[in-house]
Amino acid sequence: MKPDDQNIQWMEPPALGMTGRSYLLLFAQGLTTTLKHLFRRKITVQSPDERHVIPEPLIYRGVHRLNRDEQGRVKCVACFLCATACPAHCIDIVAAESPWPDREKYPQTFTIDELRCIYCGMCEEACPVDAIELTSLYDLSGKSREEMTFDKEKLLSVYDRTKEAEPTRTRGSGFRVQGSGLD
């Protein structure tokens, strides 16, 4: 930025009046604000004694889960759209031929590195069959890096844990799954 750039608009702060220059009013204002806050109700949530309440769990971006269909199978069709969309490259899928007649492929392994993930939700956006979703679980912790790499079973167990509280958000996309009741 050059100081003589014609595109820069120079603003002047409003001039202080007598009250401002005498500093008395500002003195009183500052002190009253502080005193008001001193006795106000505190907003601290005392975790872990209290749990932080997430106002909108369905749009929260916490730990991932892999959804199951009605028959308890993994919904994922191993199309790799989530892995492609992922800006952090934290999703690793090994596809295999599907044992079921309603799709061609299914994920033999499905791994998410929760430490690399930036929780942007792009995988959720990209998924054509609503198989991967972000839940409202936010206090993710582990004692090793290996522990924080979630495999398919773990991601499915996250679904089992959260399916009552957070039902699957079905959006009905063009990519239809037979028997899903969406046609």
Next chain:
Amino acid sequence: MLPTFLEALLKIALLIGGLMTAAAYLVLLERWIAAWVQDRLGPNRVGIPLTKIRLFGLGQPLADGGKFLFKGEFTPGLVDKWLFYLAPATIFVSAILVFAAIPFGSVLPADALPDSWGVTQPVHLLAAPGLDVGIVYIFALGSIAVYGVVLGGWASNNKYSFLGGLRSSAQLISYELPLGLGILGVVLAAGSLRLETIVSQQAAAGVWNVALQPLGFVVFCVAGFAEAGRLPFDLPEAEQELVGGYHTEYSGIKLMLYLVAEFLHMVTASFLIVILFLGGWHFWDLTDGLNGPGGVQVTWVVAVLRVMVLLVKVMAVILFFMLARWSWPRFRFDQLMDLGWKLMLPWGMVNLVAVAVCVEYGDVLAARVGLSPTAGTAAIGGIVLVLSWLVATLLDPTAGDNRPRREAVTPSFAPDSEEAPSP
């Protein structure tokens, strides 16, 4: 007869123990106030060690102290070792030594102590009771504290530390002048350099110096804040721009010495504000004692009450110090210097002149308008305060503006010699 050195040792032990505990708990109080002002709860988990009892977080100072003791103490490679070690010791020792001359009560009557101690004279609640130049001693040691900051900043061999040290040398030396002028007004009125005498004169008059010399009080308070390096004058540290200021490179126990010394400076400033301007241990009938045959009799109840009153006042001032931190924005460095030199110094001089006039002609002037000398002095003090504040508001000597302006900027290049306007 209690040997004099034993008495002094007892007082010193009491003082150092009390001060260290007080400093530790003031850190907790500071964190609490900071949290409450920001709508948080603050430290409330640490209680009795090895149990689950929380005690509202009152164990936090213990945990903090232990953390400092056991934390790795790292000395950077290119520091000036001697000065690096000397600096925290200097600031801490000077901060502690100041309390030798600060009374934390008036006197303890001899009958309050067990007979076996053999005390016949009232015990002065002051580590160095014979010191006639108490205020000069405090002022001199306060100046030595600057060395701790400057040496620490210089020896660290770090740009941030160096800038912090430079800033603080400028700030502390600038604000020592208004601080001295504020003290001088009180000394002139009291005619003594002993803090005990200054308090007892306020008690005898029944009016505190804050009513008699309000302008001096303002000057002394502002200068005291600046000397303690507290917000809104915390430029030597200035975490926002200088990492940690002069103690950026310090860690472990040396850092703790710096932090404790900073809190002790605040405590010293509070004690001085209370003793010089807010009547010390005096609270009218509560602390006046009985008028016995040999003058004022101080029973041990009154002695304890005086200590309590003094401590409550000091606590109130400390609370104000802590609230002030979150109430007003910080000064820019040029504003800080302007405030010190263009406002506080003239105000201090005006106050000094007003006090001198009151001391010399106060009773004559007051008698002419039919007021008592004390009321006359208070009236003059009030008028001087209002007038000086009005003049400062009208002239606004601290309005410094160093922002770049378009017309003031010379173009760094000439676009075309033909089209360039002739100068």
